[in-house]
Amino acid sequence: GNSVTQMEGPVTLSEEAFLTINCTYTATGYPSLFWYVQYPGEGLQLLLKATKADDKGSNKGFEATYRKETTSFHLEKGSVQVSDSAVYFCALSSGAGSYQLTFGKGTKLSVIP
Amino acid sequence: SQTIHQWPATLVQPVGSPLSLECTVEGTSNPNLYWYRQAAGRGLQLLFYSVGIGQISSEVPQNLSASRPQDRQFILSSKKLLLSDSGFYLCAWTRGGAGNSPLHFGNGTRLTVT
Numbered sequence A: 001g002n003s004v005t006q007m008e009g010p011v012t013l014s015e016e017a018f019l020t021i022n023c024t025y026t027a028t029g030y031p032s033l034f035w036y037v038q039y040p041g042e043g044l045q046l047l048l049k050a051t052k053a054d055d056k057g058s059n060k061g062f063e064a065t066y067r068k069e070t071t072s073f074h075l076e077k078g079s080v081q082v083s084d085s086a087v088y089f090c091a092l093s094s095g096a097g098s099y100q101l102t103f104g105k106g107t108k109l110s111v112i113p
Numbered sequence B: 001s002q003t004i005h006q007w008p009a010t011l012v013q014p015v016g017s018p019l020s021l022e023c024t025v026e027g028t029s030n031p032n033l034y035w036y037r038q039a040a041g042r043g044l045q046l047l048f049y050s051v052g053i054g055q056i057s058s059e060v061p062q063n064l065s066a067s068r069p070q071d072r073q074f075i076l077s078s079k080k081l082l083l084s085d086s087g088f089y090l091c092a093w094t095r096g097g098a099g100n101s102p103l104h105f106g107n108g109t110r111l112t113v114t
Helices: none
Strands: A004-008 A011-014 A020-021 A022-025 A032-038 A043-049 A055-060 A063-065 A075-077 A084-094 A107-112 B003-007 B009-011 B019-026 B032-038 B044-054 B055-058 B066-068 B073-078 B087-094 B109-113
Touching: A004 A084, A011 A020, A020 A107, A020 B032, A022 A032, A022 A084, A032 A063, A043 A063, B003 B087, B009 B019, B019 B032, B019 B087, B019 B109, B044 B066, B044 B073, B055 B066, B073 B087
Parallel strands: A011 A107, B009 B109
Antiparallel strands: A004 A022, A020 A075, A032 A043, A032 A084, A043 A055, A055 A063, A063 A075, A084 A107, B003 B019, B019 B073, B032 B044, B032 B087, B044 B055, B066 B073, B087 B109
């Protein structure tokens, strides 16, 4: 079955540091890949997505590239801010018509001034 | 615009008591609806999803149940809560299959079973 593995957290960075959160997946077929973000006390919001190999999703300075050869979708940001402190979830869907996403366990990011 | 409402925000219930969590979506019709549970250190677990009124699919066998009495209403219930039911419950909706439409989440209900 499908599975998503994220790097264990928590991750603590200083403001303006470079961020990478690793995500690898196992899936049959050609999944779509997502990053969701959960700010404290809130539900999840879609951050970015990629639907086919070599696609790059980007939003709010975050980027992730769909790498089929390494089955990865690592999240990166060049300069983090305190407001980026949240829990980040990598997820996959087995494609159009799928009715569920498979989520990773989440990585908590704390950015300190 | 579409909005999703989930209540209550927090709930403390004794073991063995019943549960009813409600979720409603506004601004769209015939959404796909989902209940997820987020337990500490375990990520998100899909509990139920529904593609239409009265149509419920269960992903995890347990003492919880779900119902969809109206197009935009999704209810999570239990007759007798267990300690292991504690967690953060999230309702979500999509337009069409999740693969081509993002999940939109409510703000969640934090349930503590004592």
